[in-house]
Amino acid sequence: MRSAFTCALKAPQGAAWPRGYRPFSEGFCVELQGRRCLSSALVLRWFQGHLQRCLGAVLYRLQERCRIRLAACPGRQLTLHILPRSDYVCCHISMAVRLIPAVPLGDSLYLIALQPGARRAQPGAAGPLQALWGLNVSKQEQRLLSWLKEQTPASSCHLKCLQILKGLRDLRGRGLEQPFGAQWSRVLSSYVLKTALFSLLLRGPRQAWEEQFLAERLxxxxxxxxxxxxxxxxxxFFLGNASVPEAVPVPKLLKEAAPVNLLAAFDAPTLDLAAFQLLNTWNQAPKIIRKYSSPRYLRKSPTLCKDITDTGQESQSN
Known part of the structure; x- marks a missing residue:
């Protein structure tokens, strides 16, 4: 199913589920083509509920030291925001941790629960969309980045290019009207940007990524x-790609997988508009940075994220 997967469960004894397993099957699984499959939507709902209860049990111990918020944003992972109280530490450093339920597959591969927005983007699903899971290959990405670090100049600008492009994407997204505004961040997801960077890096001479050529490479x-x-x-970049450098270990599951087009989930008008806006964003980068970095646009919108847990007196939006 394009860039999503299903997680089928096999009955431990024969073809029937023992009575002791039925509550799990009924609470976390859906029927898909005659098979019981683990539902990412049901797991995500269970995960969020238990996370709230766990935080509620420990918040009173932490509220004197830091402020903790659990925020749920449409189409995004649950995020735990931790902000030390200024009277407790000398440095006011905040932290945001994304919390994602995952199923280990071995070889440092994980199935991760898709957010509702991502599930809606999957075309032609043969069964319930809530049965779909995403594939996390962060370990393989780290290995590739480590190898690229050895192959590129010490002052290589490839990571800066990625950071700048992500920043421009986020800034431009603030000025786009809906519904395309929501599609923009999904079409140009962080993994899509990384995939484009990886592919481009392997095409040309590594020396061309010296920091002095930052503008050209960007x-x-x-x-x-x-x-x-x-x-x-x-x-x-990893699924069914025979061009991955041999020095980067890739699990057999990824090598033997069918190639996956990351853009297959989007229709032609959406991709054409994204291409136009991307080039327009690049051409107007200085103007966009000045406009959407102003305090007016940096204010947090109360309609974007919902605070599930907050240790403070007031609820703030992410």
């Missing part, structure tokens, strides 16, 4: 990504 990345959007094709 423009190359934007144009490459625009071309992918216009052609409606950007293949998953």
């Amino acid at each position: 423009e190359d990345l934007v144009l490459y990504l625009r071309d992918c959007l216009q052609k409606r094709v950007l293949m998953h």
Whole structure:
């Protein structure tokens, strides 16, 4: 199913579920083509509920030291915000931790629960969308980045290019009207941007990524990504990709998987508009940075995220 997966469960004894397993099956599984599959939607709902109860049990011990909020944003993972109280520590450093339920597959691979917005983006699903899971390959990404660090100059700008492009994407998203505004961040997800960067890095000479060429390489990345959007094709970097460097270990599951087009979930008009806005964002980057970095646009909107847990007197929105 494009870039999503199902997690089928096999009955421990024969073809029938023993009585002791039925509560689990009924509470966390859905029927898909005659098989019981673990539901990411049901697991996510259970996870959020238990997380709230766990936080409620320990908050009183922490409220003198820090302020803790559990925020749920539409289409995003649960995020735990931790802010030390200024009268307790010398440095006012905040932390945001994304909390994602996952199923280990071995070889440092995980199935992760998809958010409702991501599940809606899957086209042509043969069964309940709530049975779909995403694949986390962060360990393989780390291995690739470590290998690239050895291959590129010490002052390589490839990570800066990625950070700048993510920042421009987020800033531009603040000025886009709905419903395309919501699609914008999904089309240009962080993994899509990383995939484009990885593909571009392996195409040309590594020395071209010296920091002095930052503007040129950033423009190359934007144009490459625009071309992918216009052609409606950007293949998953690890799934079924025979071009992954041999020095980067890739699990057999990924090697033997069918190639996956990360843009297949989006229709042509959406991708065309994203390509246009991406190039427009690049051409107007200085103006966009000045406009959407102003205090007016940096204020937090109360309609975006819902605070589930807050140790303070007032509830703030993310």
